[in-house]
Structures are given as C-alpha cells and as structure tokens.
Amino acid sequence: MDSCETDGWDAGFNADQKFNVIHIHPTRRCNLACRHCYSTSGPGIRHELAVGPLNPFLEYTFENGFNIVSISGGEPFLYGQLKDLLKAAKRIGYLTQVATNGMLLKSAKNQECLEYLDLIAVSLDGFADQHDQIRCLNGAFEKTVQGIEFLKSIGKDFGIIHTVTNQSWPILIRLADFAFDKGAKLFQLHPLEYYGRAQNEFSTDRLTQESLHRSFILARYLKAKYYGRMHVQFDVFHRDYLMDFPQAVSLYGKDFTITKHNFPDFVKTIVVDEWGSVVPFSYGFSSEFEICNVRDYNRARDPFQHFVETKGAALYELIENCFREIEGDEHHDIVAWTEFVVARSLAASSKLVECLN
C-alpha cells in the first residue's frame, strides 16, 4: 500500500496494469512456527485444499477481473499440489507469486515449481539474531539467505518482505541495502498484525504509532533512494492521504452501489483459506462476509453476483464506518488498513450475532 501507489517494478508486473489479487492459503503446514504468524501455521498441520475444485473457481475469477494468484500459507513449498496449482494458474493467464520463508527452494521438486512463478517473495525479519529469534530456530537466517542467493543464481525475480516491529525499524535502511545487494526487485514492509500467534507472543509489545511514524518516514526515504531500481512498499496508509483519497480503500461516495461489474474495483483482493472459504480483502476477515466456498463453487450461481446482492451493501457500510473511525481518530495517523478492517469485520459480526440471539 504505502499510500497505495503502484509505481512500477519490473518483475513481470506492469505499472500501468490494474491488479486484482487472489491470495490462496492452501495449507497452514509450515517448517517453522514463527512468533508473529497471523495464521498460526506450523509443523504437524495436515489439512490442505485440493486443487481440483479450485481450478474452475480460478477460471471464473480470471474472467471477472482478477489477474494475480498469490500463494501463502503456511509454507507454500510444503503444499503437496503447488506445482499443479501454479500450472493451472499460468494456463488460465494469471501472474503468479508466492510468499515463502525461502528455506526449501533448492529441492528438485520445488525447483520445478519456480518455473511457473513470476515472483518469489521471501520473508526476512531482520539480520541473523533478530530473524532467528522471531523464527524460533537458530540458523533460519542463514538458510533463508542461501535460498535468496539460489534465486539470484538462477535469475529468478524475487522480493523481500519484512514484518515491521518496534525492534526492527532501526534496521530498515540496512535491510533494504541488503535486499538490493542481493538483487531483490521488491522490498515490502508489512506492519506486525495482532492475529494468530502474534496475539500472545507480542501482547506486551504492540507496534506503536511512534515506530510506525519512523518506519513510514524511512520507507519514503528508501522509496526515493531505490526509485527505478527496487520497488519499496509499506503496507500502511497515512491518515492524511486517506482523507484526500478515500478511494484508496474502496470508498467511492454515498451514491456508490456495488455491482458485479465494479466488484473488482471495490474488492481488489480476495482470500481463499485452506478450507476453501473465500472472503474479501484479507486473511481472517469475518466469515459473515464469505463470498463463497470453492468446494461448493457453482458457475450457474455466480458467486460475485450473489455476494453483491446479499452482502455488498453491508460490506460497503463496514468500509464507510472504518473510514469515519479513522477520520475521527487523530491519535492514529499511520493506519495498518488490513489489520484495522479485519478487526472491524469481526466486531461487526459479533454484533450481528448478538442481534440474532
């Protein structure tokens, strides 16, 4: 986001193109159990989403304006059907990317998957001590760096994703330098979100506005420093920016009505979890706003049409309420929008349940 620019970065993604993303979390199985993991992924989780029912849904969403498949998890390279999913997505016409810890890239099986990927986003939580401490594994940093170097050696486009914490803002300049030196095309900063394992692990160390201000200023500096060479993105909005450009969060005024035609302008991102549930905007968004389940997908029913008819108005009202809340809160200038809107969606759902009871 970072005030929602898309000022082009050369990884097969055209700056002038409009992006609509399907984030797929096909499994929460992971080789790590990171302290900040919003999906509480970890070893030992067996369930995964089958590709079979996903394919026709991906065809439907592509026909309806979505053009990027982004696979996360869990660790995507532990998903048994990753290659099948990527092949299907490429056949349909999607740009493809994964968010990975980068530790499993060198296996022969996973190298076959790389062929079908346009971008690999590797998460890095700092330098050795900081990264290993958050990943709960000594040597994790070294293995991730080996993965990054492997990607560089085969000429694959990759980016670095960093979760910003109160401890990490002082290293952002050095981390960006590191990413650039390694050949990254993207340096993405994401604020720590208080979901999943992070709720317990960071309960006494929530990301402060001071840290967010500092990170925002540094991100702006880094954006200027690497302009045209490495795309720098910070997934937050400045409150002033939102007040000037409410359309950045899909707010288009009181007369706006969601239709199937403008659905991709309003919901720029949809998320599929390991159970096949499809929700708007972000992982963890309230199931009250579920668009459909890919396992029950029926082209004749037209999920987007059904969604806008039954839940579109309520979703728009939720976005309007979020915006008004931000507008009236002068103490929070840097807004982690996805975390904010997920929290409000869950609160809205619990109120709805109370009413029904």
Added chain:
Amino acid sequence: METTSKIEDFLMSNLSDNRMDKAMLKKLSSAVDKLRKHDVVVERIWRYGQPAIDGIVVSSRVRVKDFGRLSNIFDIPELWKAEVFPIGLPYPEILQVNMRIGEQIEPPRHGFL
C-alpha cells in the same frame, strides 16, 4: 557533497533521538506524506532547536520545470519557511528546497527566496 552513508546516519540519529516525540514525528510524517502528494522526493530530514527540538527541516530536490507542483506546499501544517537554492548555475535544472516545519525561531519570511 555528503555521502549517502552520512545522510543516512544523520537521518537515523534524528529519528532515534529520544526527544523526537510522537507529536514531532506526527508533523514529520504528515509533511513527508504531503510532499509525496506533490511528487516531491524527500532527500534529507533534520531537526532544529537546542536543547529542545523546535521543529524539523525537510530538504528535497525538484526539477525547475516541476517547480509549479510546490504551489500548495503551504498547506502543510506548521510549514513556515521554504528556501530555494538553484543547482547547476548558470542554467539551473534542479532546485533544492528546504522547508522548515514547527516553531518559528526567527521572523517568518513566507514565500520563496
């Protein structure tokens, strides 16, 4: 000409200064955001005032032909001074613009020098 490393050390020392409180950071990030809106690339940031921080200076460069984009910069809260230095005499193509945001510590000179 300062090296990038020195500029970054300077930026980090300013951001790490424990006198740089939330209110000052708020002004600073707001200014940075407003300048981005005007397509101004922020080059340097430093504080002024001793011992208390009275404000910050944001330094940026714009091309002469893009100078018009700065026409609304006084919308930025508490911006009270902007100094413009041409770079590349005798035919400057770039302008360095230093903007002071915060408390006025000298008589204001609104407008461009």
